[in-house]
Amino acid sequence: MKPIIAAIIPAYNEEAFIEKTLISLQKVDEITDILVVDDGSKDDTCKIVEAYKNIKLIKQPYNMGKGAALKKGVDVALEMADIVVFLDADLENSSREVKKLLKPIIEGSADVTIAKFPPPKITGGFGLVKSLAETGVYFHTGKTLTSTLSGQRAIRKEVLNNINIGHHGFGIELAMTIDILSKGYSIVEVDVDMSHRETERNISGFMHRGKQFVDIFKVIYLKKLQRMN
Numbered sequence: 001m002k003p004i005i006a007a008i009i010p011a012y013n014e015e016a017f018i019e020k021t022l023i024s025l026q027k028v029d030e031i032t033d034i035l036v037v038d039d040g041s042k043d044d045t046c047k048i049v050e051a052y053k054n055i056k057l058i059k060q061p062y063n064m065g066k067g068a069a070l071k072k073g074v075d076v077a078l079e080m081a082d083i084v085v086f087l088d089a090d091l092e093n094s095s096r097e098v099k100k101l102l103k104p105i106i107e108g109s110a111d112v113t114i115a116k117f118p119p120p121k122i123t124g125g126f127g128l129v130k131s132l133a134e135t136g137v138y139f140h141t142g143k144t145l146t147s148t149l150s151g152q153r154a155i156r157k158e159v160l161n162n163i164n165i166g167h168h169g170f171g172i173e174l175a176m177t178i179d180i181l182s183k184g185y186s187i188v189e190v191d192v193d194m195s196h197r198e199t200e201r202n203i204s205g206f207m208h209r210g211k212q213f214v215d216i217f218k219v220i221y222l223k224k225l226q227r228m229n
Helices: 018-025 045-050 066-077 092-107 128-141 169-182 203-228
Strands: 005-011 033-038 056-059 083-086 112-116 153-156 187-191
Touching: 005 018, 005 066, 018 033, 018 045, 018 092, 033 045, 033 066, 045 056, 056 066, 066 083, 066 169, 083 092, 092 112, 092 153, 092 187, 128 169, 128 203, 153 169, 169 187, 169 203
Parallel strands: 005 033, 005 083, 033 056, 112 187
Antiparallel strands: 083 153, 112 153
């Protein structure tokens, strides 16, 4: 029997990108349902999504963060789906690459897949955030992954029912990865030809990476406390 696959797209002020993302994703035959969780956007994101009657729009009352948006989407998706996909709203035409993430799960060779992007065209930072996330995964699970921070994932329903998607800010992907591996589920990193906005090496970019670093460090410390208890 063909599995029911729901794609969850958290979105905040993505009017410039989300339409191309949705158009491309609708062409993926494996995807049966698309859910956009608008996280309190102040632009025309909702208006664009509402034009697509076959796409479910869920509105958060205000900007609550990516973790809360994903949790809301998962709560809805698990009522119908066998496999859930997380995708960013700014993938545009490259969202069709989700097919590569689904293949190992449909074939039964993985519980979770994570998208491994091509090398960035813009050298944004110094790799500190990525290195910290990789260190956190290894510290807590003994596993080595290179795409820990990727938000593009496909996950079996059983896995989502056995992990807690908390409000970890920019550390949500790391927290999920640690929990998934700690419970014995398998993760496969999949090479994809996806692309989205890249954080540049400027004041805004460094502020963004600074917030990421803090949130990721918090996750690593929180998971350590949980293990001690």
